Amino acid sequence: MRLVHHIAIIVSVLCFSSIKTEAQNKNQEHKFFLKLYGGGSHVANMNINGQDAELLNSIHIDTKIGFSSGISIGYQWNEKIATVLGWEYKSNSSSTSIDNLEYDGNYASNIIYLDGLYSLYKNDKSTLYTGAGLAMIEEIDLDYETNGSEVSFSESGRIGVHLILAYDYELSRRWILNTELRKSFFSKFDLKEEGGSNQTLVDLKYNPTTLNIGIKYMF
Incomplete structure (x- = not known):
């Protein structure tokens, strides 16, 4: 009888501990998350102008699908x-045409951004949300090779906005699979040649579209 009593006490304690632990787990939500991601980047082709004697003619930049x-x-x-x-970080291969001559190069940027996200739909595993944010170009540059040497034009500090549509799928309580479509908008800007030259590319557009896949860790 005493053995049964002890067993009952032990079982009661274990049950209570399990219920308490489960309640604590439900109340202990993971608020912060870290995300790593990568994907594709698209930038529209553009016609721009030079601002000095060597770059007076219209310049055409043809970009290819890149990565982010x-x-x-x-x-x-x-x-x-x-x-x-x-x-x-975004990078797109490019072909720059000047006076009917084409030069292969690269169009790339580093961007810092702050987003606000709003959930449109949520069930046990899935979340669909939209959002918007501010972005600052830490550095953007256009490079191309001519006569065996690289010519590079760059700019920094430009502010833009972007719109977001994204989807989360919960793999576990901590791990989430994320896909995101992002469209960014920056006002026109000029790129100055690096290395002390006065050559400038004027009125560039940079409104990239990215489609990324990533993994989020909640903590």
């Missing part, structure tokens, strides 16, 4: 709203 990669950290305020601070 980045890292971000975010905070989930509630089921609906989150904020994200991130850094992203």
Whole structure:
């Protein structure tokens, strides 16, 4: 009888501990998250002008589908709203045409951004959300090779905005698979040649579209 009593006490304690642990786990939500991602980048072709004697004619830049990669950290305020601070690198191969001569090169940027996200739909595993944010170009440059040497034009500090549509799929309580479509908009800007030259490319457009796949870790 005493053995049965002891067993009953042990079972009761174990059951209570299990219920308490489960309740604590439910109440202990993971608010912060870290995301690593990569994907494709698209930048529209453009016609621009030079601003000195060597670059008076119209210049055409033909870009190809490139890649993007980045890292971000975010905070989930509630089921609906989150904020994200991130850094992203985008690179697109390019062909620059000057006076009917083509030069292969690269059009790339580093961007720091701050996003606000809003959940449109959520069930047990999936979340669909939209968002918008501010972005600052840490550096953007256009390179091309001519006569065996590289010519590089760059700029920094430009501010833009972007729109976001994204989807999360919960793999576990901590790991989430993420896909994101992002469209960015920057006002026209000039690129100055590096190395002390006065050559300038004027009125460039940079409104990239990226489609990324990433993994989020909640903590």
